[in-house]
Amino acid sequence: MKLLNLDHVAVAVENLDDALAGYAxxxxxxxxxxxxxxxxxxxxxxxAVGGSFVQLLQPLGPETPVGRFLSKNGEGLHHVAFAVSSIEAALEHLAAEGAKLIDTEPRVGGRGARIAFVHPADLGGTLIELVELSDG
Amino acid sequence: MKLLNLDHVAVAVENLDDALAGYAxxxxxxxxxxxxxxxxxxxxxxxAVGGSFVQLLQPLGPETPVGRFLSKNGEGLHHVAFAVSSIEAALEHLAAEGAKLIDTEPRVGGRGARIAFVHPADLGGTLIELVELSDG
Structure with missing residues (x-):
């Protein structure tokens, strides 16, 4: 397991246009x-902020993971994402560690990246995303 | 206002030793x-993760800001910090914008950095810290 970068921190927002206007x-x-x-x-x-990103997430509907997060918590920090060189190697290591994984296999996220989530109950109450960037 | 970097994302934890062992x-x-x-x-x-940090925070007692956060929310993402070149200029801009500030004047945080917090009610439900690092 080798973390390459703090790729992004994600914030759940009700309205992406409003949040972007606020950040601007x-x-x-x-x-x-x-x-x-x-x-x-x-x-x-x-x-982009330095070598990382702030990711703003607006749910497509209330019955989505981010929609349910907003209903329960309101707007706020949602997850943190670490870039890894090999997502398969990372998932293999975490599975061997007994980590509580949401995704045992990679799936495709934004930017065409291969991603997987680790459950917040695994460590520090934090939803952690692993990202293998295609240009990485 | 110029954001130089995503300096760190902070996680409130009950026990720093346990959290560090988990990250290791x-x-x-x-x-x-x-x-x-x-x-x-x-x-x-x-x-350190790439050019940013994950900051783990254990409260010194229950009647501290992070202690109260843990009582209410449990462990989890607490705030995000952006590095700025001039914290006075950043606070002046935010005050002129009508931003809801926790600190209207900089104070000294970890690493001897000058810091100030922006209230989560200001933008995206997110507690935002501005950091001016002494090594520039």
């Missing part, structure tokens, strides 16, 4: 990417 | 710094 006004930043990821039930925007 | 086992990472910051009521550890 407050912090002078704008998204590099914006896309709908149907498989995750979100529209997402990626704001 | 699961992700093969170890802290670069560990220190008690009395003014913030925490013992903190900083784990």
């Amino acid at each position: 006004q407050r912090y002078g930043v704008a998204p590099l990417y914006r896309e709908t990821v149907e498989s995750q039930g979100v529209e997402e925007a990626m704001i | 086992q699961r992700y093969g990472v170890a802290p670069l710094y560990r220190e008690t910051v009395e003014s913030q009521g925490v013992e903190e550890a900083m784990i």
